[in-house]
Structures are given as structure tokens and as C-alpha cells.
Amino acid sequence: MVAGLGSWALLEDRRAELRESFDLDARVLHRVLSQRMEQQETVLNAVESLAAQGVERRTLGGYVKALIRPYPQITAVEQCTSAGCEALTPLPGTLPVLPFTPGGSSRVRWPAGTGTRYALERGRIRVWVEARALLPGADLPPEPMTVRIYRPESRSVLAQREGGGRPAALTFLVEKQLGTPLEPFPILFQREYSWNVWPWTTFLTWWAFTALGAWTLARGLTARRRAEQALLDERRRAQGIVQASTDGIVVLDPQGTVMQANPAAHRILSGLRVGEDVRQVARFRATLAQAPLNTARFWQGQEGPTLPDGTALQRGLERVLIGGSLTPLLGERDQLLGRVLTVREVGPLQQRLLAQLDAGERRIREHEALLAHVSRLSTLGEMSAGLAHELNQPLTAIVSYGQAGMRLLGEEEPDLAPVRQSVHNMVLQAQRAAEIISRLRTLVRRAPAQRVKVDVVQAAQNILTLCQADLNRLGVTVETQFPATALVEADPVQVEQIILNLIRNALEAMAGLPEPRLFLGLTPAAGRWILTVQDSGHGLSGEILPYLFQPFHTAKRDGLGLGLSLSQTLAQGLGGDLVGENGPTHGARFTLTLPQWTPDDSVA
Structure with missing residues (x-):
């Protein structure tokens, strides 16, 4: 209104x-x-x-x-x-x-x-x-x-x-x-x-002001009831906490008379009664493990005295090790309103803690053993998948050269020169497979790669020659922009592995497309050689691009997702890097960066 x-x-x-x-x-x-x-x-x-x-x-x-x-x-x-x-x-x-x-x-x-x-x-x-x-x-x-x-x-x-x-x-x-x-x-x-x-801002201000006034009025009218209810709830919660505590809690007046005690206090202090002096049942004694206990000073303490370690409670004919403290309750003017005695049995508590500690250590040891087993299985799986992936290429080449040699020998007048070349290439690919196995073993041992002077131009041309059959089968037009030489400090087998993996991926991306084109270029930049491999395929999708170099992430139906991951690992191990992105117009573009070789480098 x-x-x-x-x-x-x-x-x-x-x-x-x-x-x-x-x-x-x-x-x-x-x-x-x-x-x-x-x-x-x-x-x-x-x-x-x-x-x-x-x-x-x-x-x-x-x-x-x-x-x-x-x-x-x-x-x-x-x-x-x-x-x-x-x-x-x-x-x-x-x-x-x-x-x-x-x-x-x-x-x-x-x-x-x-x-x-x-x-x-x-x-x-x-x-x-x-x-x-x-x-x-x-x-x-x-x-x-x-x-x-x-x-x-x-x-x-x-x-x-x-x-x-x-x-x-x-x-x-x-x-x-x-x-x-x-x-x-x-x-x-x-x-x-x-x-x-219309003054809408003034309206909103007025409505906000009146709403605030109404809210303040309603809050003021219900403040007393809420405060009383909150106080009652707080008392109930405090009583519930006291009653549920496993420690004995006894509320005393300034003279030491029991005003309230929870069930744990009745269990620990046998014979405890409300309205009687607590010192009649709480008879503390010093053990051999500690100095004599001044019980009179403990009961009259004003700063929350604590029972020393090793204090015993005389309970009938037995003595029980306990711990506890006596906390004074002070009013607004620092007047003494009473005290709170807290006691607990130490012996059973120590036994439970030791048992829980032993169980926790046993679970930790079992978990460590399980993690070690899983780690060994994971390492074995990655090694097997990586070895199969890397050996697949030279083995495929060996099969291709062997089939070509058999076709040549099956002719009426076989030309032995191509046959020798096929057999020679088979030997080279077998040696390459052996070198891959050796390099994978080196990689597993985390041994440093062998750094020598490598001509990236020659390495790229070797891989293009190796892939010539697939290039002709797919009708791929290859464009290269190479300098006379591009010397880097690297491992020759690892460099060829990376280039071969990039070209194989490009051929698979362009399979079935009209007029496929493959570009390879080498440019120098700040003490490094940069090799660019770009295809004319559909490019990298937004789903695979963030996980391009993560193991076991692949868009190929039969792929393992290890080729690019291993290639990047090899490039980084040589002091360079391998990155991938979509080209400016179409297709995928991968860039391999390797440090240039200088005459001062101490290489074999």
C-alpha cells in the first residue's frame, strides 16, 4: 500500500x-x-x-x-x-x-x-x-x-x-x-x-526503499521469536553434542558440585551423581611415569589445567589411565561461573589408534603394489603398441619389394637389375627395422639419441623414394622447395622416422580425393631448419586437434594414436619440436623444427 x-x-x-x-x-x-x-x-x-x-x-x-x-x-x-x-x-x-x-x-x-x-x-x-x-x-x-x-x-x-x-x-x-x-x-x-x-528509476528506488522498509519491519517483528528459537535450538544442539561425545564431560559450579554430566562421564567416573562434589569420585593419582600430581592445585586452577600424561583414575580397586582438562567458565565481567571437566580413558584409545594405524599402513602397501602392477602392464602395452606401429612401415616395404622381385623373376626373360634393387631395398628395410628396435630400446632406457650431422634434404628425398609406389598409386602431385643442403644435428634414423610418419599420414588423409597434392619445404630460421609437410586433404577436425599429439587419440579406424606422439617425442629429444595445424586454405600442415649443425658442434 x-x-x-x-x-x-x-x-x-x-x-x-x-x-x-x-x-x-x-x-x-x-x-x-x-x-x-x-x-x-x-x-x-x-x-x-x-x-x-x-x-x-x-x-x-x-x-x-x-x-x-x-x-x-x-x-x-x-x-x-x-x-x-x-x-x-x-x-x-x-x-x-x-x-x-x-x-x-x-x-x-x-x-x-x-x-x-x-x-x-x-x-x-x-x-x-x-x-x-x-x-x-x-x-x-x-x-x-x-x-x-x-x-x-x-x-x-x-x-x-x-x-x-x-x-x-x-x-x-x-x-x-x-x-x-x-x-x-x-x-x-x-x-x-x-x-x-515516467520516472522509472525513481519508481524502482521507491519500491526498493519500501520493500527494504517492509523487510526490516517484518524482520524486527520476528527477531525476538527467531532469537528465542535459535537459542533453544543452540541449547539442544549443545546438549546433543555433549550427550553424544565419547569423552566424559562434567559441568561444575564454582564450588565443584556436579550440575550436569553426559553418559560417557557416568561410565568413566563410576558413582558420579548430580548435586554431589565431583572430587568424591574423580580421585586422580600419579603413576610411576610422572611426577607427583598436585590435585588441590588442579581443582582450583584458573587457566584450564590439563592432567599430565600418565595420570591414573582410582576406580574402586583398579586404576585406569586417563587424560583430561578442567576449563573455567567466565562471565561478562570475568567472574567465575563454573568449570567443565573433560576426561577420557587413554588405554582403549591408544589400542584403537594403533589398530587403525596398522590397518592404514597395510592398505597403503596393497595400493602401492597394485599401482606398480598396473604401471608395468601399461608400460608393456605402450611398448608393444609402439613397436608394432613403428615396425609396420618397414615390414610393409619389405613385403612390397619382395612381391615386386617375385613378379620380375616370373617373367620369361627376367631383368636381374630391378630384382637386385628390390632385394637391396628389402635388406635396407630389414636393417631399418633393426635400427627401429634398437632406437625403441634406447628410448625405453631413456638414453640420449645419437647426434650426428644429418642432411634433412637427403632424408626427405630418401623417404619420398621409399613412398614412390604409394604416390604413384594415389596419383599424388609432389611439390618440394628444398635448398641444396640443410644440415642439422640429429639422429638420421629418427629424422627419417618422423618424415616417413608425416608423409604416410598425409597420404592416408588424401586417399580417394581428386587431384591430391603434397608439399614439402625447408626454410632456415634463427639457428634452426624448419621442415613443412602439407597435404590437400580435409584438414584436422576441431575434435582431434586438441589431442593431436596425445597417445591413443586418433581419427583413423585402425589407428593406434601413437605415430604422432612418438614423432613429437623423438623431435623433442633431438632438441626440436613437432607441431600440427590446419593450412591457411585447406589440408593439414605439420612443422618439424631441428637445430642447425655448425662446424663447432662436437658430433661424430
Whole structure:
């Protein structure tokens, strides 16, 4: 209700403010238009007086021209006789047809039709007024306002200026008459305001303020009840904690009388009763493991004394090792309100802790053994998968060269030179397989790779020669941009492994595509050689790109996801790197970076 009343007051205040602004603009504009009417009538009276004095027509025309110059709404002035009317000034256009009727007093005459021109006549002088010029934009207020001037007899619109054209939330309207007896035209002033004129920010502030006030009031009314309920709940929680504690808790008054005790305290301190002195049942004794215990000082302590290690409780005929403390309860003015005695049996607790510690150590040992077993299995699996992946390429080449040699030997007149070449290539690929096994063993032992002077151009050309059969089968156009030499410090077998893996991946990516193209380029940069291998395939998908060099992530149906991972590992082991991305137009682009060889390098 308060929010509604306040909003209504804000609306009425804003409405009054807007109404006042509208009334002021309407009064000012009404006064301006009334003065404009008076000026027109003044021009009419002045010209009629000059004509009545017999001023020559040419001279009269000069006077008229000077008189109407400040008034753009006066478009023409005519001098009329029974034979007709003649303009005293140059005409801007054709004037409406209006027969002349002699008359002595001033009057307003309207041409036939619904045009916007009308004439003021007095005697033989006629002044033509363009009603649309009565409302120039410079005279209108800054805030848009609709102004309409009507003909008195027909209420048709004589001149208007529209200031609306938007959804109206509030409209002010007033109709007056122009303040001259000769031209008492009805005039309408109208202004429309959209929804954004309302003080929405003030509304929101007021609503927030009233909501905050209502919330504060409601909170104040329920604060006592909530506080009482919270205090009651807190007491219940405290009692529940005390009752559930495995430690004995005894609340004492300043004299040591038992006021409250939990079940654990009754179990530990046999014979404990509310209202009796706690010292009758809590008889503490020192053991051989500690110095004598000053029980009187313990019970009168003001700073929370703690029972020394090895303290025993005399419980009937037996002694039980216990631990505990006596904590004073102080009031607001540091007055002693009582004490809280906390006791626990140490012997069973120690046994439980030792048992739990032994069980925890046993589980840790079992978990470590399981992790070691899983690690060995994982390492064995990765070694097997990596070995199979790396040996697949030279073994495939050996099979291809062997089949080619058999076909050549099966001819009627076999050419032994290609056969020798195939057998030679088979031997080379077998040696390569042996070197791969050796390098994998070196990699597993984490031994450093053998660094020698390697020509990357020669290595790339060797791999292209090795893959020539697949290049011809797929119809791949190979483009190379190699310098004369590109010497790097690296392991030759590992370099060829990386290049072969990249070219094999490119061929698989372009399989089945029309006009496949493969580009290989070598460029120097800051002490390194950069080998670029780019294909014209579909490129790397957004799903595989983030995991490109992670093991066992592959988009191939039969792939293991180890080729690029091993290649990057080899490149980084040589002091370089291997990165992959999509090309600028299409296809995938891989970049191998290796350190350049310099004569100062100590290599074999």
C-alpha cells in the first residue's frame, strides 16, 4: 500500500510537471501566433492608409515590399478596383481566384476550396496570407507538440504541425482562439508523451526503499521469536553434542558440585551423581611415569589445567589411565561461573589408534603394489603398441619389394637389375627395422639419441623414394622447395622416422580425393631448419586437434594414436619440436623444427 501511494504521488508530481511545461509552451506559442496576426493586420491598415492618401502605385509598391519583408506568411498584396485586383509586389505563384467586393471595414475572405491561403481586406487593399507559414519550425518549442489552426466556420484544418507519431502514454490537449478580433481562428495544442517520460528509476528506488522498509519491519517483528528459537535450538544442539561425545564431560559450579554430566562421564567416573562434589569420585593419582600430581592445585586452577600424561583414575580397586582438562567458565565481567571437566580413558584409545594405524599402513602397501602392477602392464602395452606401429612401415616395404622381385623373376626373360634393387631395398628395410628396435630400446632406457650431422634434404628425398609406389598409386602431385643442403644435428634414423610418419599420414588423409597434392619445404630460421609437410586433404577436425599429439587419440579406424606422439617425442629429444595445424586454405600442415649443425658442434 505504501509503495502504491508513493508511486501514485510520483506519477501525479511528474504529470503536474509535464502539464506545467505543456501549458507554458502552449501559452508562449499562442502569444507568438497572436502577435503574428496583429502584424498582418498592421500591414493591412498601413497599406490601406497609404493608398487612401493617393500614393502613386509604384511608390506604394516599394512601401509594401519593405513592409512585408519581415513577414514570410504574407505572400502578396493587391490593390483592387471594380475592374479587378492588381498585385503591388511580384507574385511567388498563381493566387487563388477571389472576386473583389468593395467594403470599408477589415474582414477575412476565403477562396473557394480548402486551400491554406486566405485574404485580409480593407477598402481596396487585399493582403494574402499563407497559413502554413504561420508555424515555422523555429517558433515551435524543443519538445514535440502538435499545433493545428482551423477555419472558424468549417473547422477544416488551415495549418498544422504534427509532433506525435509515437505510442502515447500521456496526452495533454488545449484549444484556444487566436487573440485578434479580425482573425479569431481556433487553434489546438496537443502534446503526447511516451512511457519513457515516467520516472522509472525513481519508481524502482521507491519500491526498493519500501520493500527494504517492509523487510526490516517484518524482520524486527520476528527477531525476538527467531532469537528465542535459535537459542533453544543452540541449547539442544549443545546438549546433543555433549550427550553424544565419547569423552566424559562434567559441568561444575564454582564450588565443584556436579550440575550436569553426559553418559560417557557416568561410565568413566563410576558413582558420579548430580548435586554431589565431583572430587568424591574423580580421585586422580600419579603413576610411576610422572611426577607427583598436585590435585588441590588442579581443582582450583584458573587457566584450564590439563592432567599430565600418565595420570591414573582410582576406580574402586583398579586404576585406569586417563587424560583430561578442567576449563573455567567466565562471565561478562570475568567472574567465575563454573568449570567443565573433560576426561577420557587413554588405554582403549591408544589400542584403537594403533589398530587403525596398522590397518592404514597395510592398505597403503596393497595400493602401492597394485599401482606398480598396473604401471608395468601399461608400460608393456605402450611398448608393444609402439613397436608394432613403428615396425609396420618397414615390414610393409619389405613385403612390397619382395612381391615386386617375385613378379620380375616370373617373367620369361627376367631383368636381374630391378630384382637386385628390390632385394637391396628389402635388406635396407630389414636393417631399418633393426635400427627401429634398437632406437625403441634406447628410448625405453631413456638414453640420449645419437647426434650426428644429418642432411634433412637427403632424408626427405630418401623417404619420398621409399613412398614412390604409394604416390604413384594415389596419383599424388609432389611439390618440394628444398635448398641444396640443410644440415642439422640429429639422429638420421629418427629424422627419417618422423618424415616417413608425416608423409604416410598425409597420404592416408588424401586417399580417394581428386587431384591430391603434397608439399614439402625447408626454410632456415634463427639457428634452426624448419621442415613443412602439407597435404590437400580435409584438414584436422576441431575434435582431434586438441589431442593431436596425445597417445591413443586418433581419427583413423585402425589407428593406434601413437605415430604422432612418438614423432613429437623423438623431435623433442633431438632438441626440436613437432607441431600440427590446419593450412591457411585447406589440408593439414605439420612443422618439424631441428637445430642447425655448425662446424663447432662436437658430433661424430
